[in-house]
Amino acid sequence: MTRSNEPSRAPQGSPPVRSLGIAAVDPVPFCREGLSAIVQRTPGLHWAGHAGNPHAALQLAEQVHPDVILLDSGLDPHGHLTKLLVNGDASLLVVLLVRESHRTAPFLQAAMLAGTHGVLPRTAEARRLVEAIRRVQLDRRYLDPALAPLVTQRQGLRPGEPVVATQRPRMPLSRREFQVLQLVAEGLENAAIAKILYLSVETVRTHVKSILRKLSARDRTHAVTIAFRGGILIAQPDDGTEGQTPAPPSGMVEQRAR
Incomplete structure (x- = not known):
């Protein structure tokens, strides 16, 4: 499989405008479907696929090569997955969707040091999600206004100043x-x-x-x-999905049908 480079429609005779391929890594099917719906109705974006666990996320990045991955913080509480994703593809942008339990200054600080390009609450409105995608595309960085005070207050920073983390997430494995x-x-x-x-x-x-x-x-x-x-490994996040039968490994990564 190759990188999704589906062009947006352009006036006849004009060169095609490349749209961004967006993928999601989230354990909850209806959350993935909601993200897919937002992406598919937004001009300039197209849905590249989804994964439901860290292993499948790495497969997704390797096989589909999306431009942006929307990552549930419950699947990456220590920043290990983010670090592996961005180290594997320097052009890949990771936007972390932060759960309520992770809305703390130490977590956000570690996430940004691990290589996260954007962070916003998992409960954010659709327009905020699209804004985050646009901002990381342009600036390779986005910190949602609802989360920014946690970072600036912890380090005594003014808005816009760089964050200096004190502890790097340790991932001993390749x-x-x-x-x-x-x-x-x-x-x-x-x-x-x-x-x-x-x-x-x-x-x-x-x-x-x-x-x-x-x-x-x-x-x-x-x-x-x-x-x-x-x-290094985490249990499946508690999202009310207990008791469901996990998909077989061959079906973990699903990409948009062409």
């Missing part, structure tokens, strides 16, 4: 190791992981050995336990 560990945590064996990630079984085995070494883990189960305790 992008691919993170994906492998996510699938190990789902109970998959090396052969199944290799099929999902389009790798050889030997390559997966090498990644697993590296994960065990970096986490000082005795075995796969111990590595998963360490990763959850250390915040």
Whole structure:
């Protein structure tokens, strides 16, 4: 799959105007559908797809190459996913949709240091979301007015001054190791992981050995336990979705039909 570059309509004889491909990473289906509806009715934007968990988010970025990812903060409470996404594609813009429980100065500070380009409340109005997308496209930075006081008050800054964070989020694993560990945590064996990630079984085995070494883990189960305790892996956010059957790995990433 290639980057979504669907052009907006332009007058006949004029060069096509490139629209921005927007994708969402959110565990709740109706939230993803709402974001899709907002994007598809906004000129200059088109829907590039969605994912429901961190592993699928990395697949989405690799396979679909959206311009902007709208990321639920519940799926990235420590900034690890954001860091892997932006390190993997310097042109990718990440807009964090912040849950009420994450509306704190330390969380916002860490999110921006991890590489987030824009932050706004997950409950923001549609027009505010579109504004955030436009601003990160132009300035590569957007801090919603509702959240700005948390950052400026904490550091004694005036609006518009740069934020200087004091602690970087630590992610000991590479992008691919993170994906492998996510699938190990789902109970998959090396052969199944290799099929999902389009790798050889030997390559997966090498990644697993590296994960065990970096986490000082005795075995796969111990590595998963360490990763959850250390915040490298997270439990599925509580959004009233308990009891639902997760989609199979091959269906985690869905992109807009062409």
